[in-house]
Amino acid sequence: MILRILADNHLDPGAAHPWVAVATDGRALRHGTSRSDQWPAAERVEGVLPAAQARLVSVKLPALPRQRLDRAAAYAIEDQLAAPIEASAIAAAPGADGTTLVAVADAALVASITAAIPRIARLIPEAALAPARSGWTWYASGATGGFVRRGDGSSFAVASGAAADVPPPDLEVALALARHAGAAPATIGVAFDVAPATIARWNTTSAVPFTSLPTWRWQDAPPNAWRDAPDLFGRRDAEARDGAPRVLPRTLRLPLLLVAAAFAVHIAGLAIEWTALAIERWQATSALAALARQAQVPATGGAEEVASALARHDRDLLRRAGREAPADALPLLARAAAPLATFSHATVTDATYADGAWTLTVAGIAGKPLDALIVRLRDAGIDALAVPVAAGARLRLALDPAAS
Secondary structure, X not given: OEEEEEOOOOOOOOOOEEEEEEOOOOOEEEEEEEOHHHXXXXXXEEXXXXXXXXXEEEEEOOOOOHHHHHHHHHHHOHHHOOOOHHHEEEEEEEOOOXXXXXXXXXXXXXXXXXXXXXXXXXXXXXXXXOOOOOOEEEEXXXXXXXXXXXXXXXXXXXXXXXXXXXXXXHHHXXXXXXXXXXXXXXXXXXXXXXXXXXXXXXXXXXXXXXXXXXXXXXXXXXXXXXXXXXXXXXXXXXXXXHOOOOOXXXXXXXXXXXXXXXXHHHXXXXXXXXXXXXXXXXXXXXXXXXXXXXXXXXXXXXXXXXXXXXXXXXXXHHHHOOXXXXXXXXXXHHHHHHHHXXXXXXXXXXXXXXXXXXXXXXXXXXXXXXXXXXXXXXXXXXXXXXXXXXXXXXXXXXXXXOOO
């Protein structure tokens, strides 16, 4: 059995939290609100972060390996964060139509939930469980207030406003900004219990019509919503993705046994290759450590750490001699200048240098030209990461450790 808890910022032991107990196939068994010492026993505990504590941002990102997706997503929305990126917990998940859904929450709050509920395995934004319909949909939170989910999957928190004569001010402000950007919704669906007379009053005061929808609760979210939501703990397991284990038909067992045998042979070959690579790595690490000792450079760890220490030592020696290191601001920019100059229509609108890397905002380049630019930068010995933004792309350029 899985126990899912609405884990807000009231984490003292005496606080009561809404919860729902579900079977491994996603069927809701029972629900309630109680203190942690009264929660049902379960094999797995998952948390839901109320919409007021986490928002969703929808961005377009190129195809990336899973291990780089969170990093690229954080980089793409950095200018939309109210707090420093180091103070934010950020998780990404592939969305619909090639978009990426990015969840943003306070890192300290996420850490406090982990400490208060040590058994918790996942932490899902409440808004990610709600359907993303066309237009805007206004939902009531399981905690306090409510939230609006846009058609692209993004969300923002709003006041409850269920008994007010006019929609809440934060919703009206969001509508005004959307109209200014030419992205106002055609309708706003109201997916909580509200009197028809109240909706009628809202329709007389708002430029966008409100329509009534069936009431939604986070406890009723379907299994695929839980499976596909971004996890603020940054880890997923096979059970969360696939649900209950499946029994294979007998007709598939023999072919799978043959595949498993072939796979075992392949693994044995890989093991031999990995052993050889491990020996080479050990030899390289030993050689680098010997160079570090000869140069009297304090260095510990693996080959990458020792090489980084030697590179820093080399940069220090060059600077003492009045020369610049390859990763310094001007040499690195000079290395990038030739690939950038091949795209005459591109314009650098912002540039900053810190920690051995340039961050450039380049207008007028996207799609295949941007991919071509990344290839040319890497050919020039630059480790480049690109994220599309509204007017072009944001690039992070650092010296490729393999470049001379």
